[in-house]
Amino acid sequence: MKLDNKKILACCANGAGSSLMMENAIKKVFNRYGIKVAELRHCSVSEGKSAAKNYDIVFCARTFAKNFDDLVKIGKTVIPLKNVMSDKEIEAALQEADLLN
Amino acid sequence: MKDIFKEIVEKKHYRFISGENVSWQEAVRLSAETLVADGSVSPDFYKQIVSCIEKYGPYVVFDYNVAMPHTTENADGAYKSAIGFMVSEKLIDFGCDEDGEKKEANLFFTLSSASSEEHMENIMALSQYFMNEDLLNALKKAKSGEDILAAAAAYPCEEE
Numbered sequence: 001m002k003l004d005n006k007k008i009l010a011c012c013a014n015g016a017g018s019s020l021m022m023e024n025a026i027k028k029v030f031n032r033y034g035i036k037v038a039e040l041r042h043c044s045v046s047e048g049k050s051a052a053k054n055y056d057i058v059f060c061a062r063t064f065a066k067n068f069d070d071l072v073k074i075g076k077t078v079i080p081l082k083n084v085m086s087d088k089e090i091e092a093a094l095q096e097a098d099l100l101n
Numbered sequence: 102m103k104d105i106f107k108e109i110v111e112k113k114h115y116r117f118i119s120g121e122n123v124s125w126q127e128a129v130r131l132s133a134e135t136l137v138a139d140g141s142v143s144p145d146f147y148k149q150i151v152s153c154i155e156k157y158g159p160y161v162v163f164d165y166n167v168a169m170p171h172t173t174e175n176a177d178g179a180y181k182s183a184i185g186f187m188v189s190e191k192l193i194d195f196g197c198d199e200d201g202e203k204k205e206a207n208l209f210f211t212l213s214s215a216s217s218e219e220h221m222e223n224i225m226a227l228s229q230y231f232m233n234e235d236l237l238n239a240l241k242k243a244k245s246g247e248d249i250l251a252a253a254a255a256y257p258c259e260e261e
Contacts, residue, residue: 013157014173016214020224044173063160063199083164085228 002099003030006056007039011064015044018084022059025087032091033100052076057099059090102229103222106253109186110246112139117244120191120207125159126151129170132187132211142213143178150211159195159204165237166192168206169227174214182219184227185211188243208241229258 010026012019019042030037043051045064052058057077058068065080072078079093094100109115114135123131133147149172154161162168172179192205210227214220230236239252 013153013160014171016174016220017169017171017212017224018160020221021228024225024228061160063158085163085231 001033001035002101003033003035003037003057003094005036005038007054008037008041009048009052009055009058010040010042011045011048011052011058011060011067012042012084013045013064015042015047018061019043021085022061022081022090025085025090026059028087029091029094032087102258103226104253105184105223105226105230106186106249109184110249112141112183113246114139114141114183115186115188115246115249118187118189120189120193123189123191123193125154125193125195125206128187128189128193128206128209129154129211132170132185132209133213134185135187136183136185136211136213141179141181141183143180146176146178146213147211149176149178154195159198162195162204162206163231165208165231165234166206166241167208167210167231167237168193168195169210169212169231171212171214174217174220176214179213179215181213182215182223183213184223185209185213186249187211188241208237226258233258 010019010022023042045067059079061084062080068078129150130147136142137144150170153172161170187209189207192207195204236256243249
């Protein structure tokens with residue numbers, strides 16, 4: 001799997017509410033596909049902005065996507081979500097990015 | 102999974118408002134009042150939630166008009182992990198998100214998080230509830246603690 005051994009970050013404003021929901025939903029998708037990532041954690045957008053360069057993929061609510069424009073420029077994958085607890089949306093976004101194989 | 106509604110009803114962390122002429126800031130304050138009543142949070146706790154939403158926008162309003170007002174873990178005045186449940190007859194206007202989409206809520210789950218473990222359990226359970234449209238619709242019609250428990254019993258969430 002392309003995502004095996006990757007490092008994944010989920011960010012929201014406080015790093016307490018929606019990022020945790022995201023992490024849980026991401027976990028569901030990874031379990032479904034048997035993906036074994038190196039790391040999956042959640043944090044606040046402000047922490048994420050400096051930490052994100054050490055991660056391969058960053059998930060965030062759409063509101064916060066603009067905070068990660070620099071990451072996209074250096075070739076990282078940023079996945080903005082409309083519904084942070086929707087494992088279906090996460091699955092579809094990963095499929096779109098051709099990362100679920 | 103933790104039975105959040107049982108806890109909400111037992112601790113009287115629920116209330117019902119008409120929502121007439123209520124701003125979202127006032128709604129957040131009202132939703133936290135039941136948590137203030139038993140010392141779960143300080144009277145000013147809600148102000149941190151309000152400034153957070155003012156700063157970042159109405160991202161705490163999810164699909165199906167559900168709001169989860171919250172701030173950081175271990176925030177000042179968050180003495181216990183708890184959930185303030187509130188139903189408003191009228192939709193409360195939270196303004197527009199970054200795409201200009203109108204955000205409104207009539208179901209509130211206002212979060213206080215003092216311990217990571219309890220907070221994690223609350224978030225896990227809420228994630229399930231927030232995707233369960235039938236449950237949310239039944240909760241929006243609730244007028245009493247018994248109604249809340251009946252809604253939760255009638256529309257259980259499937260665990261994965």
